[in-house]
Amino acid sequence: MPAQESSARVEAVFVENYDFVWRLLRRFGVPTSEVDDAAQQVFMTFVRRITAVEYGKERTFLYGTALKVAANSRRSASRRAKSVPPPRESTDTSTLPDGLTEAARLRDLLDEILAQLSDDLRRVLVLAEIEQYRVEEIALLEGIPTGTAASRLRRARQQFRELLVRYGHRNPFGADGS
Amino acid sequence: MSAEDERDAADELGRELFRAARREAPSPEARRRTRKLLSVSVASGSLLSAGKAGAATGSGAGLVGKSSVAKFMASTAGMLIKIAGIGVVGAVAWMALPRAQETDRPLELTAERTQTRQLEKPVASVEEGRGQRPVPIERGHVAAPEPTPARSASPARERHSSGPGPQRVRQIRAPEPGSAESLSSELGMLDRARRELLQGKNAQALHVLDEYGARFARGQLASEATALRIEALGRAGQQSAASELGRRFIEQHPNDPLVDRIRSLLDSARAAPKDAQ
Numbered sequence: 067m068p069a070q071e072s073s074a075r076v077e078a079v080f081v082e083n084y085d086f087v088w089r090l091l092r093r094f095g096v097p098t099s100e101v102d103d104a105a106q107q108v109f110m111t112f113v114r115r116i117t118a119v120e121y122g123k124e125r126t127f128l129y130g131t132a133l134k135v136a137a138n139s140r141r142s143a144s145r146r147a148k149s150v151p152p153p154r155e156s157t158d159t160s161t162l163p164d165g166l167t168e169a170a171r172l173r174d175l176l177d178e179i180l181a182q183l184s185d186d187l188r189r190v191l192v193l194a195e196i197e198q199y200r201v202e203e204i205a206l207l208e209g210i211p212t213g214t215a216a217s218r219l220r221r222a223r224q225q226f227r228e229l230l231v232r233y234g235h236r237n238p239f240g241a242d243g244s
Numbered sequence: 245m246s247a248e249d250e251r252d253a254a255d256e257l258g259r260e261l262f263r264a265a266r267r268e269a270p271s272p273e274a275r276r277r278t279r280k281l282l283s284v285s286v287a288s289g290s291l292l293s294a295g296k297a298g299a300a301t302g303s304g305a306g307l308v309g310k311s312s313v314a315k316f317m318a319s320t321a322g323m324l325i326k327i328a329g330i331g332v333v334g335a336v337a338w339m340a341l342p343r344a345q346e347t348d349r350p351l352e353l354t355a356e357r358t359q360t361r362q363l364e365k366p367v368a369s370v371e372e373g374r375g376q377r378p379v380p381i382e383r384g385h386v387a388a389p390e391p392t393p394a395r396s397a398s399p400a401r402e403r404h405s406s407g408p409g410p411q412r413v414r415q416i417r418a419p420e421p422g423s424a425e426s427l428s429s430e431l432g433m434l435d436r437a438r439r440e441l442l443q444g445k446n447a448q449a450l451h452v453l454d455e456y457g458a459r460f461a462r463g464q465l466a467s468e469a470t471a472l473r474i475e476a477l478g479r480a481g482q483q484s485a486a487s488e489l490g491r492r493f494i495e496q497h498p499n500d501p502l503v504d505r506i507r508s509l510l511d512s513a514r515a516a517p518k519d520a521q
Contacts, residue, residue, distance in 0.1 A: 072286055073283075076282055080282060084270065084275060085269055089268060099508060099509065102270065102277070102278070102505070103438055103441075104442070105270065105278060106274075106278045106281060106438075107438060107439070107442065109278060110285060110435055113282055113285045114285075138443060142442055142443055142444040146444060169268070172260055172261050172265075173261070173265055176262070176264065176265055195262045196266055227255065230257050230258050
């Protein structure tokens with residue numbers, strides 16, 4: 067592939083997908099301190115395999131790679147946790163302005179709830195609710211029939227809602243309605 | 245609160261959680277750093293492809309007599325000259341990027357650029373390659389406080405030097421500092437270190453970083469190497485070494501774009517038990 071074409075393609079893919087990949091990694095359990103490196107690894111893999119990635123399938127490739135990188139990262143974190151107690155992963159909000167503090171707490175809570183869903187349900191929920199993908203697009207990324215994607219999403223939403231009810235006491239907008 | 249109220253509250257909470265997640269974005273620094281590495285990687289990708297083409301030629305050369313060998317040598321030399329040309333231009337293009345403006349700039353290399361200033365880059369001799377002495381870690385600006393014990397870059401070099409032809413050719417050339425080949429090698433090594441780290445192989449990651457420090461006295465990615473070393477040391481339980489390295493880096497390079505990341509690594513290291521291993 068000519069250098070110019072490669073360069074333009076990598077640039078376009080990076081601009082279009084960097085935030086997407088980064089958010090996926092965050093929601094798929096990559097520790098905060100590692101997510102930048104993990105995102106970098108995903109794109110480096112893309113560059114290394116660029117000639118094997120079909121045009122128009124870049125996002126699917128990045129998605130699959132991000133899932134693998136996230137799984138490796140989780141395994142690695144789990145191994146570390148067995149040898150030494152893990153550092154507190156939830157965001158240190160002591161130095162953040164109030165608005166950011168609240169957002170960080172909400173995301174910590176979200177991660178805690180998402181971690182209780184099975185991987186396949188978590189993936190479709192993240193794609194639908196955070197990335198705001200349509201079911202057809204989710205099916206494409208996941209490589210599953212649309213009907214399967216739809217039923218997974220239904221189950222994911224149902225389980226998520228049940229978990230939310232259980233976590234209601236931690237609602238930062240809580241009973242006092244603040 | 246009735247069950248219905250509870251469900252409504254849960255739905256409202258769910259919406260807020262997703263909204264907060266949608267608003268989260270990577271830092272401009274992380275974006276800039278990744279973009280920079282991709283840019284370098286695209287440049288060196290051209291180089292590596294050319295190297296592989298040379299490999300294919302080389303594998304058949306030994307089977308078909310001297311004239312073919314001579315042709316192979318000539319074509320390899322030509323290839324190396326072209327590669328060196330790509331390297332120089334790629335590196336110049338990359339290094340010419342003002343850091344402050346990198347965020348919104350497209351990746352720089354184009355075919356025209358990579359082909360305009362080729363050729364005439366000398367290929368170092370075997371002796372020059374061997375003459376490279378291991379030097380202190382990461383540009384020498386921050387020596388590792390606790391280098392991993394008795395590791396040498398030589399085994400890896402020996403492995404490479406006995407490998408197939410083109411790989412051997414790549415090894416005996418001394419990468420010029422700042423050339424795309426040097427950047428490619430640097431990138432490859434840091435990529436390896438990062439992979440080891442992500443797989444929890446901290447000792448191996450440190451080993452790769454030792455090799456990096458030995459090969460690239462004034463590496464272009466020395467700051468990235470230091471950040472990786474701090475992370476590896478922290479994960480290996482050598483918190484005090486990680487802290488010391490980080491402290492010295494920040495002291496000596498207060499304006500380096502990686503300072504924030506290193507601070508964050510140090511915070512993580514502080515949260516873990518000291519020198520657990």
